[in-house]
Every structure is written in C-alpha cells, then in structure tokens.
Amino acid sequence: MISEPIDPGCGAAAASTCHVAAQGERGLAPTAPASGPAAPTAKDFKSTLKPIWCPGCGDYGVVTAIYRALANIGRLPHEVAFISGIGCSSRIPGYTTAYGFNTVHGRALPVAQGIKMANPDLLVLVAGGDGDGFSIGGGHVPHAIRRNLDLTYIVMDNQIYGLTKGQLSPTTKRGAKTPSSSYGSMEDPVNPLLYCLAYGAGFVAQGVPADLDGLTKMIEEAIRYRGFSFVNIQSPCVTFGDADNQVKVQKTRMKALASLGHDSTNRLRAMDLAQAYGEELYTGVFYRNPNPPQTYDAQIRERQGALKV
Amino acid sequence: MLNDLIIGMAGSGGDGIVSAGESLMSAAAREGYYAILTKSFGSQIRGGESSCRLRIATTPVLNPAGALSVAIALNWEDFLRFGGELPVTSDTVVIYEQKTGVAPDAIPLKVRPAIVRSAPIEDLAKSSAGTLQAKNNVVLGLLCGWFGFGRDAILEGIRKKFGKKGPEVLAGNERAFAAGIEFAEKNPIDASRRIAAATGGKGVRRVTDGNEVCAEAALFAGCKFFGGYPITPATEIMQHLQRDIWKHGGSLLQAEDEIAGIAAVVGASFAGKKAMTATSGPGFSLKSEVLGLASQAELPLVCVNVQRGGPSTGLPTKPEQSDLFAAAFSAHGDSIRPILAPISVSDMFGVTVEAFNIAEEFQTPVIVLSDQEIAQRKDIIDPIDTTGFKLVDRLVPTAEQLAGGYSRFKLTDSGISPITHPGLKGGAYLAAGIEHNEHGDPTSSGEMHEKMNDKRLRKLNPLRQRRDLFVIEGDLNAPLGVISWGSVAGVALEAVRAARASGIAVKLMVPKLIYPIAEEIYAEFFASLDQCLVVEQSHQGQLHRLIRMWVDVPGKFVSLARSGANPIAPAAVLERLRELSQPLQPTAARRSQTKPLYRDDLRAY
Numbered sequence: 001m002i003s004e005p006i007d008p009g010c011g012a013a014a015a016s017t018c019h020v021a022a023q024g025e026r027g028l029a030p031t032a033p034a035s036g037p038a039a040p041t042a043k044d045f046k047s048t049l050k051p052i053w054c055p056g057c058g059d060y061g062v063v064t065a066i067y068r069a070l071a072n073i074g075r076l077p078h079e080v081a082f083i084s085g086i087g088c089s090s091r092i093p094g095y096t097t098a099y100g101f102n103t104v105h106g107r108a109l110p111v112a113q114g115i116k117m118a119n120p121d122l123l124v125l126v127a128g129g130d131g132d133g134f135s136i137g138g139g140h141v142p143h144a145i146r147r148n149l150d151l152t153y154i155v156m157d158n159q160i161y162g163l164t165k166g167q168l169s170p171t172t173k174r175g176a177k178t179p180s181s182s183y184g185s186m187e188d189p190v191n192p193l194l195y196c197l198a199y200g201a202g203f204v205a206q207g208v209p210a211d212l213d214g215l216t217k218m219i220e221e222a223i224r225y226r227g228f229s230f231v232n233i234q235s236p237c238v239t240f241g242d243a244d245n246q247v248k249v250q251k252t253r254m255k256a257l258a259s260l261g262h263d264s265t266n267r268l269r270a271m272d273l274a275q276a277y278g279e280e281l282y283t284g285v286f287y288r289n290p291n292p293p294q295t296y297d298a299q300i301r302e303r304q305g306a307l308k309v
Numbered sequence: 310m311l312n313d314l315i316i317g318m319a320g321s322g323g324d325g326i327v328s329a330g331e332s333l334m335s336a337a338a339r340e341g342y343y344a345i346l347t348k349s350f351g352s353q354i355r356g357g358e359s360s361c362r363l364r365i366a367t368t369p370v371l372n373p374a375g376a377l378s379v380a381i382a383l384n385w386e387d388f389l390r391f392g393g394e395l396p397v398t399s400d401t402v403v404i405y406e407q408k409t410g411v412a413p414d415a416i417p418l419k420v421r422p423a424i425v426r427s428a429p430i431e432d433l434a435k436s437s438a439g440t441l442q443a444k445n446n447v448v449l450g451l452l453c454g455w456f457g458f459g460r461d462a463i464l465e466g467i468r469k470k471f472g473k474k475g476p477e478v479l480a481g482n483e484r485a486f487a488a489g490i491e492f493a494e495k496n497p498i499d500a501s502r503r504i505a506a507a508t509g510g511k512g513v514r515r516v517t518d519g520n521e522v523c524a525e526a527a528l529f530a531g532c533k534f535f536g537g538y539p540i541t542p543a544t545e546i547m548q549h550l551q552r553d554i555w556k557h558g559g560s561l562l563q564a565e566d567e568i569a570g571i572a573a574v575v576g577a578s579f580a581g582k583k584a585m586t587a588t589s590g591p592g593f594s595l596k597s598e599v600l601g602l603a604s605q606a607e608l609p610l611v612c613v614n615v616q617r618g619g620p621s622t623g624l625p626t627k628p629e630q631s632d633l634f635a636a637a638f639s640a641h642g643d644s645i646r647p648i649l650a651p652i653s654v655s656d657m658f659g660v661t662v663e664a665f666n667i668a669e670e671f672q673t674p675v676i677v678l679s680d681q682e683i684a685q686r687k688d689i690i691d692p693i694d695t696t697g698f699k700l701v702d703r704l705v706p707t708a709e710q711l712a713g714g715y716s717r718f719k720l721t722d723s724g725i726s727p728i729t730h731p732g733l734k735g736g737a738y739l740a741a742g743i744e745h746n747e748h749g750d751p752t753s754s755g756e757m758h759e760k761m762n763d764k765r766l767r768k769l770n771p772l773r774q775r776r777d778l779f780v781i782e783g784d785l786n787a788p789l790g791v792i793s794w795g796s797v798a799g800v801a802l803e804a805v806r807a808a809r810a811s812g813i814a815v816k817l818m819v820p821k822l823i824y825p826i827a828e829e830i831y832a833e834f835f836a837s838l839d840q841c842l843v844v845e846q847s848h849q850g851q852l853h854r855l856i857r858m859w860v861d862v863p864g865k866f867v868s869l870a871r872s873g874a875n876p877i878a879p880a881a882v883l884e885r886l887r888e889l890s891q892p893l894q895p896t897a898a899r900r901s902q903t904k905p906l907y908r909d910d911l912r913a914y
Contacts, residue, residue, distance in 0.1 A: 078733060
C-alpha cells in the first residue's frame with residue numbers, strides 16, 4: 001500500500017526533509033537517495049550525553065548496535081523518534097541524537113503509538129527494560145501488537161530492577177534471592193518471547209550484546225519489518241545480575257537460531273523454541289511473518305485519504 | 310399564558326418517556342422555542358425507571374430549573390424514585406396514568422398540587438394504535454391539547470420518526486397522538502397554563518448537547534488526535550470525533566485503557582499535533598501521572614473531564630462538581646494545570662477552543678471540567694458564530710534560532726520556550742519526565758530544578774489577568790456577591806436576576822477560568838462585598854475552599870453546596886440571598902462557645 005503522506009509533520013522545515021515523502025509508505029530506504037543529504041554514519045546518532053550505566057553494562061552494546069542499525073537504515077536522526085519508559089535502559093534515547101522521549105514508567109508503547117499515529121512518516125523506536133515492558137507496562141504490549149503500528153520495540157531484559165538496586169523483576173527466576181525476596185522468589189517469570197509470539201507479533205527476535213554484529217543486523221531487520229517488531233535483548237546487569245548471565249558467559253552459552261537451521265517463517269516452531277527462554281540462550285529471529293498484514297498507520301492514511309473533505 | 314414551562318415525566322423503561330421528551334424537544338426547536346432537556350435513568354443498561362425534565366421557554370433558558378409546572382407519572386413507583394429531581398409544588402399540574410388505580414385525592418405526594426388529572430394513557434394507546442408502544446405519543450397529544458404545543462411541529466417529528474417503519478405503524482402513532490389531544494380537549498385545563506407562542510428563530514436553532522459541541526469545537530480548534538477509553542458520561546465526545554476527525558487529516562485511538570489513551574495524546578502532541586482526551590472521574594484519576602508528565606515535558610494537550618458523582622464509581626449518570634480538587638491537584642509535584650469550565654452547552658464550544666489555545670500557547674495540559682448535565686442534557690441553541698474566534702498555535706523556533714543551537718527548555722522571560730517536533734531538522738531534543746536543564750539533558754541539580762519549576766509556573770501568570778474568562782453581572786457596588794461555576798452558574802444567574810428584580814443589591818461572578826485562581830480578579834470582585842455566597846454542586850464546596858486558599862475573602866464567605874443528583878434550583882439560591890440580605894440577627898441569639906476538648910485530650914499524653 002503505497003500512498004502519499006498527508007502531512008510530513010515537518011512544519012517550516014518541510015523542505016529539508018522532503019525526501020522522506022519520496023520513500024513511500026514507510027519512508028524507509030536502504031540508503032538515502034542520491035539527491036538527498038549524505039547518508040548518516042553510526043557516529044551521527046551518538047549524542048554527547050554520558051551514560052549513567054555501570055561500566056560493563058550490557059546496554060552499552062545495545063546502544064552501539066542501535067547507532068549502527070540506524071546508520072544502515074539511512075534515515076536522518078531528526079526523522080527518528082526514540083521513546084522509552086523508566087529504568088536504567090530507558091535512559092537510552094538521551095544517548096542518541098534522535099528526537100527522544102523518556103516518558104513515565106511502563107507507558108513508552110502508548111506514547112510511541114500516539115507519535116506514529118500523529119506522524120506515520122517518522123521511524124519510531126521504543127525501548128525499555130523487562131520491568132517497564134512486562135510488569136508495570138505489561139497491559140500495553142498485547143494491544144500494541146494487535147494494533148500493529150509500524151514500530152520497533154526493544155526490551156533490554158536483565159531479569160532485575162537495576163535502577164532501584166536489585167529487586168525482583170517479571171523475568172527473574174523462581175527462587176531468586178534479592179532485596180525484595182530475601183527467602184527466594186515464589187513466582188515464575190514471564191516469557192517475553194512466548195508472550196509476544198502468542199499475542200501475534202509479526203517479528204520476534206532475541207539478541208545479546210556479546211554478539212554486536214548479530215544484534216545490529218537483528219535490530220536493522222526489525223526496523224525494516226513492516227509492522228510491530230519485538231527484539232528481546234539479554235542485556236546483563238553487571239551490578240545486580242546473575243554471574244552466569246554476563247557478557248563473557250553469554251558468548252559461550254548463545255546458540256544462533258540460524259546455525260540450528262530454524263525456519264523463521266514457522267510460527268509454531270518459533271513458539272516451541274521460545275519455550276526454552278531462561279534455559280537456552282537462543283539468538284536470532286524466532287519469527288518473521290512472511291506476509292505482513294497492512295499496518296495500522298497505513299490504514300490511517302487510507303482512511304484519511306478516503307474521507308478527506 | 311406562560312413564557313416558561315417545566316415538564317417532568319417518569320415511567321419505566323418501556324414507557325417511552327425519554328422518547329416523548331426528545332420528540333417534544335425537536336418540535337420546540339422547530340417552533341422557535343428555547344429548551345433544555347435532561348434525562349435521568351436508573352443504572353440498568355435496558356429497562357428500569359427513566360425520567361426526563363423539559364424546560365421550554367420563549368427566551369434563552371439557563372438551567373433546567375426546579376419545581377415542575379407539569380408532572381406526568383406513568384406509574385407512581387418510578388415517579389417517586391426520582392424524588393428531588395422531579396419536585397412537585399402546590400402550583401404544579403399533575404397528570405398520571407388512570408390504570409394506577411389511585412384516586413386524584415389519594416396520589417402519593419406530600420403536597421397538594423394545583424390540578425390533578427388522571428388519563429387513560431395505556432387504554433388510549435391500545436385503542437388507537439393497538440400497541441402500548443404508542444403511549445409516548447398519547448402523552449404528546451395530552452401535552453399538545455392541554456398546554457398548547459404546536460400540533461404540526463410534533464406531527465412532523467412523528468412522521469420523521471415513524472415514516473420509515475411503514476404506513477401502518479405511522480398511522481397508528483398519528484392516531485395515538487390525536488387520541489391524546491382529543492382526551493385533553495374533552496377534559497380541559499385552565500387556559501392560563503398554556504405556553505405562549507414562540508417569537509422568531511423558527512428553523513434556525515438546533516438540538517444538541519455538550520459532548521457533541523465539545524467534539525465540534527475540538528475539530529474547529531484544529532485537534533488532529535484523540536486518544537481515550539469509553540466512560541460514562543464522556544464517551545460521546547469520542548463517538549462524535551471518530552466520525553469526523555479523519556476528514557480533517559487527524560486520527561483517533563480507542564486505547565486499551567485510560568492511561569494509554571492520554572499517553573498516546575502526549576505522544577501525538579510531542580509529534581507536533583493538537584491533541585485531546587476525554588474522560589470522567591475514575592478515568593481522570595488514572596490519567597494523573599501522565600498529566601504530570603505533560604506538565605514536566607511542557608507538552609500541550611486538552612483533557613476533558615465530564616464530571617459525575619464520585620468518589621470511585623460513584624454516580625456515573627449524575628452530574629457533580631466534585632472533581633475540582635482532583636483537577637487542581639491532579640498530579641504530584643509543584644505544578645499547575647489550567648482548568649476551564651463551560652457554563653452551558655453552547656459555551657462548551659468557546660471553552661473547548663480556548664482550552665486548545667491556552668494549551669498551545671503555554672505548552673501545558675489544560676483540563677476542561679464539564680459535567681454530566683452539560684455533557685448529556687439536550688439544549689436548543691442558536692447557531693455558533695465562530696467569526697470572532699482566534700486559533701493559537703504553539704511557538705516553533707525560527708530557522709535562525711535552530712541554526713544557532715537549539716535549547717528546548719530555554720529560560721526565557723515569559724517562561725515559554727520555542728518547541729520543535731520530530732521531523733524538524735536541527736530541533737532534536739530529549740523530552741522527559743525527569744528534571745532537565747535548558748537543553749533537555751537530565752539533571753538532579755537543585756538550582757536547575759528551582760529555575761525550571763519557576764519557569765513552568767511563571768509562564769502561566771498571564772492567565773491570571775484573563776478578565777474575558779470571567780462573567781460578571783449585577784450591581785458592581787453591591788455588598789452581596791455570588792460566585793458559581795459550571796452548569797450550576799446558570800442557576801445562580803437566574804437567582805441573581807430574580808433577587809435584583811425584587812430589590813436586592815447583588816452581583817454575580819462566574820469564572821470560566823477556574824485554575825490558576827486569578828487573585829486580582831477575585832480581589833476586585835470582593836472589594837465592595839460584605840458577604841459572598843459560593844454556589845456549587847459538591848458536598849465540600851470545593852471552589853469555596855479553593856478560593857480561600859489563594860485570596861483574602863470577604864468577612865462572610867458562605868457556601869451553598871450540595872452533593873450531585875440533588876439539583877440546586879434557582880429558588881433555593883434566591884432564598885439564601887434573601888436571608889443574607891437581611892440585617893444580622895442580634896448577638897444574643899448566637900450560641901455560647903463550649904469549652905474546647907483538646908486540652909484534656911492533650912493531658913492524656
């Protein structure tokens with residue numbers, strides 16, 4: 001469904017971003033068109049703000065992968081809206097040169113959907129931690145998925161609440177002893193991969209900062225997927241996380257789905273593999289819908305066009 | 310002949326009481342009357358008791374008024390269930406269903422009405438139309454015959470409504486209407502009870518309600534995004550907008566919950582679009598945190614709260630003005646979110662447009678406190694003249710400002726900093742709920758926090774001078790004053806006019822800007838006052854208390870406040886004004902002070 005954008009939302013600067021309109025529905029192109037500004041590099045996406053993350057935090061790798069993936073996509077920083085919630089990982093938009101919005105705890109997805117609905121030309125990235133996405137904001141995930149706006153949701157899953165210093169998170173293993181569970185957790189963790197697959201997400205992947213190239217490629221693919229895409233990143237917490245889930249250990253534990261011969265168009269097989277979340281560290285694309293349905297934002301344009309007075 | 314007629318009807322769900330009220334309303338609009346129709350239901354989804362009140366007049370009506378001129382009971386149980394909403398006095402004409410078997414002198418009312426008539430409504434419906442469903446048209450016939458409503462205008466409505474249902478159904482309903490008229494003519498009532506003919510305005514006015522007007526105004530103001538969740542009595546705003554917003558290049562999200570609704574609105578505003586949400590009490594409570602985010606990130610948005618009885622689920626179908634505190638103190642932290650309140654259905658238009666203007670100009674969330682009455686009652690209104698309205702857009706930086714290094718939260722004299730939106734080159738910044746410096750970078754510096762708090766509050770100061778958002782009427786030097794707001798303001802206005810007509814020197818102020826409290830404007834109003842009465846629909850008298858928090862009030866600053874679903878009638882306000890205008894009673898009549906208990910209590914520790 002290729003349709004002309006109604007309003008690039010660029011106001012006075014519309015002329016400087018007019019190449020966006022020429023790129024069709026998603027405004028995406030592998031590289032910027034020859035007539036447009038020079039293609040951005042990864043460095044162009046890096047801001048001068050110094051991260052608050054602990055040395056050795058997995059999130060450094062994630063933000064690097066995002067810089068690279070965005071450079072590969074070719075959209076300029078001001079055409080990207082990067083939305084997050086609250087938590088260590090939710091600081092991430094500030095470390096990029098995109099338009100960032102560090103919202104409130106658990107509400108990144110609805111804010112991001114409002115942005116994409118208001119201006120479908122934008123490339124919209126959403127990020128946050130496992131607590132932000134699957135605990136306080138858990139109610140928004142199924143609806144973002146079934147609504148299927150074209151945006152990419154990146155969860156930095158560290159199985160802990162890091163910013164508040166180590167309490168149980170929704171992905172913490174049963175039995176874990178933390179400052180909020182001195183005698184051990186009595187709950188089973190959620191399975192973000194299985195949740196998102198079951199809710200009907202068209203693109204579900206898992207990566208690790210230990211494999212920066214793989215992670216970059218995965219994020220790039222997620223952004224290119226036309227519709228809601230979900231990337232769960234096992235991003236270790238160096239301060240409060242499990243010793244057996246740090247970057248070095250990840251390198252020995254990770255199993256690339258591609259090397260296992262997984263067919264990423266097979267949703268049931270993807271769900272089968274996703275059941276191993278918490279035991280096996282599979283990386284790569286679990287599922288990519290080979291026939292993506294029309295996105296919500298495309299439908300908005302269609303309706304606006306049909307009803308225009 | 311009367312210039313102002315108040316009709317109240319009650320029956321059970323299937324009686325078509327509300328439908329009769331609506332038909333009469335449309336007929337009145339066609340005839341050129343002004344009117345207000347309020348409906349009241351039990352909380353059942355279908356069936357149960359229902360009632361409506363219709364005030365029809367030859368001049369604009371300000372409120373649904375108090376005591377009924379005409380009361381119609383299809384059965385007494387249902388009529389009595391509405392109690393204070395359908396007050397009968399010794400001046401009321403009471404009409405009731407003969408089948409109830411109650412003798413005219415034994416009707417279950419505490420007062421003796423002026424005229425009591427029973428009518429065989431059910432029998433007339435059955436004999437004329439062959440169905441009880443035609444009862445409402447018998448009632449219309451009775452009203453037409455006894456009180457002189459235009460027969461043709463009502464017939465036109467019946468034809469419009471039943472024309473599609475086939476000639477037989479239509480003919481049956483027309484016969485039911487005729488049977489009602491015939492019965493009324495055979496059993497006449499004093500002709501002085503008839504309403505005078507309408508003067509002018511035939512065919513130009515329309516029937517509408519506050520929720521519909523709110524949606525129209527939002528589109529007029531340039532609203533391009535709505536995010537919300539169904540909730541009584543605000544849902545119709547979303548329903549009206551979803552039909553039309555696309556035509557204006559906008560979009561609408563029925564979100565998974567109230568929080569997501571307003572969060573999406575914040576997102577749309579961040580993306581550069583005028584955006585709004587609408588809700589009622591319980592939803593408003595849920596939106597608190599995101600309202601705080603919008604204040605902190607300085608993002609414009611409009612949040613309509615159609616107030617109903619609270620707390621919690623409260624009285625979902627009844628009006629109340631009890632969310633004022635919740636709106637004024639709607640999120641944690643040191644912040645002010647401007648609050649506006651419409652005083653009538655047609656006023657909802659201007660107030661909604663103004664809410665968008667203030668939101669955009671001052672980069673702040675604005676709360677509109679409507680209420681169930683304004684939102685859902687039907688008014689006959691004159692066409693809204695929009696030629697005088699101005700529309701305000703947010704301040705976007707110039708190309709030079711962007712080229713010179715952009716700081717989103719620049720500390721300007723006014724406190725307003727130019728705002729960009731994604732897509733605008735050179736304007737990228739980090740919006741955040743976290744405290745930030747001028748550039749937008751997170752900070753925990755006390756010095757910067759002080760400056761930013763000051764900026765966010767200072768920028769709203771011009772609002773405190775907005776005299777155009779205050780209505781003042783009456784004797785400007787009067788020692789007695791009245792303040793009222795929202796849907797109750799029309800009641801106070803009618804009472805003040807009556808008081809002045811009876812020789813009481815009094816003036817009225819109606820703030821449409823409720824918050825921030827405009828100290829100077831209140832002080833000016835208070836200057837001549839010895840006493841002031843604040844009239845509102847909440848148990849605590851929330852505006853009465855909020856004003857005291859900000860302004861020095863007159864020596865006698867009294868509250869006339871009632872919980873929702875206990876309508877305040879103009880007569881009740883007038884009575885208080887009469888009392889207040891009497892000289893003070895001798896001091897001997899005052900109670901002597903009792904010994905305070907707290908000293909003894911303290912000794913126990």
